[in-house]
Amino acid sequence: MNRKKKMNNILKKKVKKANSKLHTSNKPKYVSKAERAKLAE
8 A cells, every 4th residue: 555655646746747847837037126226227
């Protein structure tokens, strides 16, 4: 049972990672306060 559970967990993790790569967010990358100050100059 434990061996089966372990394998299933590994496979689930692989599937989760693959799905997360497919669904990337359109959120803009975080820019720190210091970086914003540099860009403003």
